[in-house]
Amino acid sequence: MEPGEVLDYIRDRIEGGRGRQYGEEPVSEYEHALQCATLAEQDGADEELVVAALLHDFGRLVVKDDELSDSVESDVDDGVKRKDHGEVGARALKPYFSDQVLFCVGQHAESKRYLCTTEPEYHDGLSAGSITTLEKQGGLMSAEELEAFESSPFVSDAVRVRRWDDGGKIPGMQTKSLDHFLEVTGRQLQTA
Numbered sequence: 001m002e003p004g005e006v007l008d009y010i011r012d013r014i015e016g017g018r019g020r021q022y023g024e025e026p027v028s029e030y031e032h033a034l035q036c037a038t039l040a041e042q043d044g045a046d047e048e049l050v051v052a053a054l055l056h057d058f059g060r061l062v063v064k065d066d067e068l069s070d071s072v073e074s075d076v077d078d079g080v081k082r083k084d085h086g087e088v089g090a091r092a093l094k095p096y097f098s099d100q101v102l103f104c105v106g107q108h109a110e111s112k113r114y115l116c117t118t119e120p121e122y123h124d125g126l127s128a129g130s131i132t133t134l135e136k137q138g139g140l141m142s143a144e145e146l147e148a149f150e151s152s153p154f155v156s157d158a159v160r161v162r163r164w165d166d167g168g169k170i171p172g173m174q175t176k177s178l179d180h181f182l183e184v185t186g187r188q189l190q191t192a
């Protein structure tokens, strides 16, 4: 796809989240994406991480409602089964973004597991919905899983995206526009 087509595709999928509630949270999938990206900007994040925040739940936006699950494998365009919506999203975005963005998208559920394992107070601050999905996502990490996760150069980035993800659940929060974030996204496209 040409860069313009990629941005149209992303716009289309995010717009599709306007009428879909974000899990058990009091915001739509559309609001959640814009809120997370806005929180990233407010935190002074580089554009790559603003894009990762915007797109971290892209996997939820490329599957049908009844295929949405935090633990059940989903079928995507290419027919390959994948474990969670993070992986689904990273796969859909793979041709267009850096490894940094893709890691943050693909590992955002793992980042929650990581934070719950390493920071007990983080676990206590999660929403009820997020605590419910934690078990489906695998619960706390084993020592081996921790070691493997920490071997990535993007762990601290993924943890930041995860905190914006946790924050972007505020009914009525003022955000920047989707147009604004698509401009940012356009500057981070890795198309040949």
Ligand SMILES: [Fe+2]
Residues within 6 Å of the ligand: 032, 056, 057, 165
């Ligand atoms: Fe999210």
